[in-house]
Amino acid sequence: MSRLTSTGIPVLIVAVLASACGGGTRSSDDRSSDDRSASPAPLPAGGAPPWQAPSDPMARTVAAGLKPERKEFFAVHSHAHLDIFVNGEPVEVPAAIGIDITDPGVKRFEDLGGISYGGIELCDKRCISPLHTHDTTGVLHTEAPENEANTLGEFFVEWGVRLDERCVGGFCDPEAPIFVYVDGERYEGDPAGIGLENLREIAIVIGSFPSEVPSTYDFSNA
Numbered sequence: 263m264s265r266l267t268s269t270g271i272p273v274l275i276v277a278v279l280a281s282a283c284g285g286g287t288r289s290s291d292d293r294s295s296d297d298r299s300a301s302p303a304p305l306p307a308g309g310a311p312p313w314q315a316p317s318d319p320m321a322r323t324v325a326a327g328l329k330p331e332r333k334e335f336f337a338v339h340s341h342a343h344l345d346i347f348v349n350g351e352p353v354e355v356p357a358a359i360g361i362d363i364t365d366p367g368v369k370r371f372e373d374l375g376g377i378s379y380g381g382i383e384l385c386d387k388r389c390i391s392p393l394h395t396h397d398t399t400g401v402l403h404t405e406a407p408e409n410e411a412n413t414l415g416e417f418f419v420e421w422g423v424r425l426d427e428r429c430v431g432g433f434c435d436p437e438a439p440i441f442v443y444v445d446g447e448r449y450e451g452d453p454a455g456i457g458l459e460n461l462r463e464i465a466i467v468i469g470s471f472p473s474e475v476p477s478t479y480d481f482s483n484a
Contacts, residue, residue, distance in 0.1 A: 300439040302349045303469025309424065309432020311348060315356040316422040323360055323391035326419035330388035334380065335407040340460035342402045343479035348433070349469040360394030360420050393417055401484045402458055414464060415454025427452045433468045441467040446477025
């Protein structure tokens with residue numbers, strides 16, 4: 263039988279109601295010690311990084327349900343940032359995901375930050391997705407002629423890397439512990455559904471943790 267509180271409400275019911283108040287995210291300050299002490303992820307038989315940009319970016323764009331264009335549009339222009347760590351080490355998000363760099367209309371730039379692609383005024387054929395990367399900073403660009411709400415799952419389809427509730431690439435839970443954070447808060451749902459809202463920081467931790475899980479990103483140069 264449930265023990266009654268001084269107000270006559272059973273303790274068991276109070277506990278159930280309290281647990282039901284949780285949502286899809288959890289503050290990183292509330293992260294359990296089990297998270298931080300996660301075991302290193304074993305190397306999978308296939309699907310380990312590096313994850314290169316695919317050679318068929320426009321086909322991948324269509325597979326993601328997005329519409330390739332012949333030029334860049336800026337009526338809608340937003341940026342989210344993606345960090346991925348495997349056993350504490352960062353994984354590079356490649357440049358030119360969602361961009362066909364073989365088209366002569368795509369310009370190539372090189373500076374101290376590395377190589378980037380863009381400056382697209384008009385391609386010979388469709389050459390750019392509304393969701394893409396210009397460089398290897400991990401900034402995910404949404405650039406579209408009209409309202410466009412993209413998701414992390416669409417980006418991973420363009421990348422050609424598996425992403426669902428259980429797996430990232432060839433790493434799958436429970437063999438490889440996987441943790442996802444949005445703006446520093448633990449995300450418990452399917453990461454494919456995370457919206458790429460402007461100035462959003464997304465971090466995926468596979469296996470053991472880095473020294474710090476980013477909760478923000480400096481978008482001033484994006």
